[in-house]
Every structure is written in structure tokens, then in C-alpha cells.
Amino acid sequence: MNKLTKEDIQFIDTYLSNSDIQYEDIRIEMIDHVASEIENRMTKGDNRTFYDIFKEYMVENKASIVKEGSKPFNWKIFKGVSQLFLKNLYSWQVILGSIVCFVIFNKIYSYFYIDSIWGTFFPTFLMMLVMFIPLIVFGKKKFSFIGNFGVLVSFFFAFNYYFIPYLEEQSLFYYINLGVMTVFFVCSLKTMIYLVLFYKNRFQLV
Amino acid sequence: MSNSKLYKGSLNTIILKLLEESDKMYGYEITQKVKEITKGELNITEGALYPALHKLEAEGLLDVEMLKVDNRLRKYYKLTEKGTKETANRLTELEEYIRTMQTIINPKWSIQ
Numbered sequence: 449m450n451k452l453t454k455e456d457i458q459f460i461d462t463y464l465s466n467s468d469i470q471y472e473d474i475r476i477e478m479i480d481h482v483a484s485e486i487e488n489r490m491t492k493g494d495n496r497t498f499y500d501i502f503k504e505y506m507v508e509n510k511a512s513i514v515k516e517g518s519k520p521f522n523w524k525i526f527k528g529v530s531q532l533f534l535k536n537l538y539s540w541q542v543i544l545g546s547i548v549c550f551v552i553f554n555k556i557y558s559y560f561y562i563d564s565i566w567g568t569f570f571p572t573f574l575m576m577l578v579m580f581i582p583l584i585v586f587g588k589k590k591f592s593f594i595g596n597f598g599v600l601v602s603f604f605f606a607f608n609y610y611f612i613p614y615l616e617e618q619s620l621f622y623y624i625n626l627g628v629m630t631v632f633f634v635c636s637l638k639t640m641i642y643l644v645l646f647y648k649n650r651f652q653l654v
Numbered sequence: 655m656s657n658s659k660l661y662k663g664s665l666n667t668i669i670l671k672l673l674e675e676s677d678k679m680y681g682y683e684i685t686q687k688v689k690e691i692t693k694g695e696l697n698i699t700e701g702a703l704y705p706a707l708h709k710l711e712a713e714g715l716l717d718v719e720m721l722k723v724d725n726r727l728r729k730y731y732k733l734t735e736k737g738t739k740e741t742a743n744r745l746t747e748l749e750e751y752i753r754t755m756q757t758i759i760n761p762k763w764s765i766q
Contacts, residue, residue, distance in 0.1 A: 454725045474704075476727045477681060481700055483726055484682035512701035524705070528712040650720055651727065 450490035452483050454555040456498050463502075467510070468518035471592040474648065482506075526596045530641070533600060536638045537631070545634040550627055567622055568608050575601060578636050581644055582601055591647050597639065604632045661696060661735050667748050670715065670733070670741040678719060678732040681707060707731060737753050 460479050486501050487567045488633070494501055536542055553570045562569070579601060582594050611625050661668075672687055673679055679687070683705075685698045710716045715737035719730040733741065 451724045457725045475731050478679065478700065480723075480726050480728050481682045484680075485723070487724075488686070507702065512699040515701045516705055524709055524712065613683060650718070654722070 456608045467514050472589045473591050474517045525592050529593050529597045533639050536635050544633045546631045550630045552645050571633040572608050575633045578640050581640050585644050594643050667744045673733045674741045678730040680730050700701050
């Protein structure tokens with residue numbers, strides 16, 4: 449059985465990356481698929497160079513590979529990550545963490561006399577920091593579930609932005625809004641930690 | 655996928671059936687196995703296979719194992735306990751579907 453070299457694998461990786469298959473988890477599987485097919489053709493007696501067989505394979509199959517692999521948003525993945533988020537909402541860590549954070553945020557606001565319009569500043573700012581966790585752990589590497597989770601978090605930012613003009617200090621609505629954003633932040637943190645550990649373990653990247 | 659849309663509806667069941675017969679399989683191996691069994695009649699493309707595998711994984715029917723093989727990472731799929739039960743259900747469903755279709759296409763057979 450003919451085997452491709454590290455350089456050949458790197459070539460496929462670079463080619464697929466340049467073809468907009470940016471998610472590492474999707475690309476790893478595609479690399480193996482393409483490499484296996486090329487090795488299979490070589491083993492069956494194709495005497496051409498790696499590059500020639502690769503070129504022929506890509507002419508035949510690139511559309512099919514890129515069609516699914518290059519989507520930055522995938523409904524099925526988004527649904528999966530949303531279900532994970534909803535499941536985490538009911539965990540004791542999120543419930544306890546939200547209560548603690550809610551009390552801390554209110555203490556800080558009352559201590560510094562922060563205006564009601566900035567009432568949701570802390571949970572939204574911290575939620576933004578949560579989105580930087582994969583960048584710190586994985587660098588430029590992107591993963592499908594984390595990418596689609598970013599879409600979900602952007603809805604929370606939109607939710608907050610929409611209600612900012614209606615915030616009035618000491619009103620029930622103000623506290624509800626702050627509470628909801630605090631829960632979103634804590635649950636986002638838990639979900640992100642889960643996803644980062646999941647990818648870290650699965651791909652043994654770090 | 656092959657030339658017919660009819661196969662598409664059965665792709666998940668085909669994958670589950672193949673995984674039931676072996677300990678674990680990777681994507682390319684599944685396409686080659688299908689090609690071999692059907693003597694080239696059914697050709698599953700990457701664009702059809704991987705979304706189906708990811709969906710089955712998300713549903714908790716498949717478990718995944720990553721192994722380093724020949725200078726690259728390979729993702730192996732295997733049935734979970736839930737997947738094993740679901741395979742039996744889906745195969746029964748598919749067999750019933752085939753029987754029903756036969757009675758429609760060949761009514762004479764259904765008399766027997």
C-alpha cells in the first residue's frame with residue numbers, strides 16, 4: 449500500500465484551507481478522505497505523481513467537498529450547539545454561578561453609582577471575553593461548533609442592544625434584563641469551556 | 655451520492671448497517687465498502703456522507719475515535735448503545751418500506 453508523505457498531506461491541507469474549508473475538524477476528515485483515495489489509486493497501479501492524481505481527483509470532486517465543508521454557518525451544527533446551551537442552562541454550575549454574578553454585578557453598580565443604561569455592561573463585556581477563549585487556546589485554528597456557537601452568542605448581544613433604551617434604574621425590567629444577561633454570560637462560559645475541552649481532547653492539539 | 659434520489663433517504667440506514675457489521679469505520683472506508691457491496695452501483699460522495707455522519711453523531715447514535723494514521727489524523731465512527739438499538743429499528747422500517755413498494759410495483763407478488 450502506497451503512503452503519502454508529510455509534505456503531501458500538508459499540501460492537501462493547504463489546498464483545502466485555501467478552498468475555504470476553514471474549520472479544522474471538518475478539514476481533518478476531508479484530508480484523510482482525499483489522501484486515502486490518492487493512496488488507493490496509487491496502490492491500484494496509477495504510476496503518476498501525487499500532484500497529478502490529486503489534481504485529477506480535485507477536478508472530479510472539489511465541488512462536492514467544498515459544498516459542505518466551506519459553510520461558515522451550518523444549521524445542524526447550530527441546532528446541536530443550541531441544544532447543548534439549553535442543557536447547560538439547567539446545570540447547578542450555571543444556576544449557582546448566575547446568582548453569585550448577579551449579586552456581584554449589583555454590588556459593583558451600586559458602589560460605583562453606575563447608570564442604569566450601563567446596567568448590562570458587565571455580563572455583555574464578560575461574554576465578549578468568553579469568545580476570546582478559543583483564540584487563546586487554539587490560536588488561528590477554527591472549529592465548527594465554536595464558530596456556530598459564536599452565532600448564538602451574537603443573538604444575545606442583539607437581545608441586549610435591543611433592550612438598552614428601555615432600562616430604568618430600580619425597575620423590575622432592569623433587574624430581569626440584568627438577570628437574563630447574567631445567565632447568558634455564565635451559561636456561555638460553561639458551554640465554551642465544554643467545547644474547548646471537547647476539541648482539545650479529541651484532536652489532542654495542545 | 656449515486657444517480658438516484660431514492661438512495662438518499664436510506665443513506666443513514668446504510669451507514670448504521672455497515673457500522674453494525676464492523677467494530678469501527680472511517681469515512682472513506684464506508685464509501686469503498688458501499689461501492690464494493692453494490693459493485694459500483696452506489697457511489698456515496700463526500701458531500702452526502704460527512705453531513706450524514708455528523709448528524710448521526712449529533713443524535714448520539716455514533717461515537718468517535720481519533721487516531722493518527724499515516725501522517726494524518728483519522729476519525730473513526732462506531733455505534734453507541736443507542737445507535738445499535740436505532741439500527742435495528744431503522745432496518746425494520748426499511749424492510750417494511752421495501753415490502754410496501756414491492757406490493758405497489760408488482761401487485762402479483764403481494765397476492766402470494
